[in-house]
Amino acid sequence: MAVKKAANKKQSNKAVAKKAATKTPAKKAVAKKAAAKKAVTKATVKKAAAKKAPVKKTSTSTARKAGDALSGPIHGVKPYAPKRGEMYMGEAQLEHFSQILLNWKRELMEEVDRTVHHMQDEAANFPDPNDRATQESEFVLVLRIRVRERKLLKKIDSALKRVEDGSYSY
Numbered sequence: 001m002a003v004k005k006a007a008n009k010k011q012s013n014k015a016v017a018k019k020a021a022t023k024t025p026a027k028k029a030v031a032k033k034a035a036a037k038k039a040v041t042k043a044t045v046k047k048a049a050a051k052k053a054p055v056k057k058t059s060t061s062t063a064r065k066a067g068d069a070l071s072g073p074i075h076g077v078k079p080y081a082p083k084r085g086e087m088y089m090g091e092a093q094l095e096h097f098s099q100i101l102l103n104w105k106r107e108l109m110e111e112v113d114r115t116v117h118h119m120q121d122e123a124a125n126f127p128d129p130n131d132r133a134t135q136e137s138e139f140v141l142v143l144r145i146r147v148r149e150r151k152l153l154k155k156i157d158s159a160l161k162r163v164e165d166g167s168y169s170y
C-alpha cells in the first residue's frame with residue numbers, strides 16, 4: 001500500500017513538473033509576479049506587526065503617567081494648584097496664565113527667527129529643476145506653518161489683553 005502511495009506521488013510530481021514546463025513564458029511571468037506580490041505582502045504584514053509591538057516606556061523626568069495628563073510643565077510653567085478658598089481667576093491665576101501665554105508667544109517668535117535664518121541659509125539655486133522644486137515645496141510648507149502660528153500669535157495677544165482688562169476666561 002505504501003509503495004502505491006509513493007508511486008502515485010512520483011507520478012503527480014512528474015505531472016506538475018510537466019505542466020510547469022509546458023507553460024508559456026507569459027504564464028511563467030504572471031506566476032513569478034504573483035509569487036513576488038505574495039512575498040511583498042507577507043513582508044509588509046511582518047513589518048506592520050513589528051511596528052505595533054509595544055514600546056518600552058522610559059523613566060525620564062518629562063515622562064507622564066497615565067493619570068497625570070496635566071502634571072507636566074506647560075511652556076516651562078508648572079501647572080497651577082489652586083488654594084482652598086481662593087477666588088476664581090484671582091490675581092495669582094491670572095498671573096499664571098499670562099506667564100504661560102507670554103512663554104508660548106516667546107517660543108513662537110523664536111521659531112519665526114529660526115525659520116528666517118533657515119530660509120536664508122538654505123536658499124540655493126539648484127541647477128536641477130527637481131531639486132529646486134523640492135526646496136520650494138519645503139519652503140511653502142514651512143511658510144504655511146508660520147502663517148498659522150502668526151494667527152495663533154494674534155489670539156495670544158488678544159488673550160493677554162483680556163487678562164489685563166479682567167475678562168479672561170469669561
